[in-house]
Amino acid sequence: MKAAERIRLSIEESIRDGSLLPGDAVDEQALMQTYDVSRTPVREALLQLQAQGLVVNLPRAGMVVAKMDVGQLLAMWELLAELEGIGARLACERMTPAEREELAAIHERASAVARREDAQAWQEHNRRFHEALYQGARNPYLRQEILRMRSRTGAYRRHAFSAFGQTALSWAQHGEMVEAVQAQDASRAASLMTRHMSPGQGSASFASFIAALPKHLLA
Numbered sequence: 001m002k003a004a005e006r007i008r009l010s011i012e013e014s015i016r017d018g019s020l021l022p023g024d025a026v027d028e029q030a031l032m033q034t035y036d037v038s039r040t041p042v043r044e045a046l047l048q049l050q051a052q053g054l055v056v057n058l059p060r061a062g063m064v065v066a067k068m069d070v071g072q073l074l075a076m077w078e079l080l081a082e083l084e085g086i087g088a089r090l091a092c093e094r095m096t097p098a099e100r101e102e103l104a105a106i107h108e109r110a111s112a113v114a115r116r117e118d119a120q121a122w123q124e125h126n127r128r129f130h131e132a133l134y135q136g137a138r139n140p141y142l143r144q145e146i147l148r149m150r151s152r153t154g155a156y157r158r159h160a161f162s163a164f165g166q167t168a169l170s171w172a173q174h175g176e177m178v179e180a181v182q183a184q185d186a187s188r189a190a191s192l193m194t195r196h197m198s199p200g201q202g203s204a205s206f207a208s209f210i211a212a213l214p215k216h217l218l219a
């Protein structure tokens with residue numbers, strides 16, 4: 001893998017996991033030192049991320065993680081929910097029996113985390129659950145687009161999740177999806193995932209989320 005590609009993927013992951021938040025500067029010098037490369041592959045990676053809309057080049061500030069306004073956030077979050085639904089439908093149709101059992105096991109291992117409402121620990125369990133579905137869907141292009149959308153919306157979705165204490169609810173919804181996948185009910189799996197990933201579930205909850213969102217995250 002080329003250095004620029006490794007650097008791009010690393011920055012994407014940092015944005016997705018919250019190490020880099022909207023508005024944060026991307027430290028080119030630190031990346032050069034970390035990867036022991038010249039400025040050229042770092043700039044190549046940043047230009048690729050800029051083309052994806054993940055970073056923007058600001059006067060006197062250099063490359064920073066892109067912010068979104070409320071309209072952009074809602075539009076992208078809605079699309080993410082639909083793409084996740086497609087992924088769940090394909091996974092339901094294509095997973096092997098062993099993969100279905102592993103999905104159920106991943107879900108069960110997260111039960112203790114859900115019971116104690118540990119939002120931070122939940123992030124890794126949640127990632128494993130969704131990744132199992134992406135792999136089961138057998139569509140790397142869909143996975144790539146979903147991960148990009150998750151990177152763009154990650155900081156905002158994590159805030160919504162922590163602000164409203166939804167760990168137990170999210171785990172319960174995963175359980176419904178496990179049942180649909182095991183029953184090979186692709187339509188239900190897609191519907192459940194789209195609902196699970198939707199921005200709020202009802203206008204009141206979404207309005208509450210927007211009102212509580214830190215203004216420094218918004219464009």
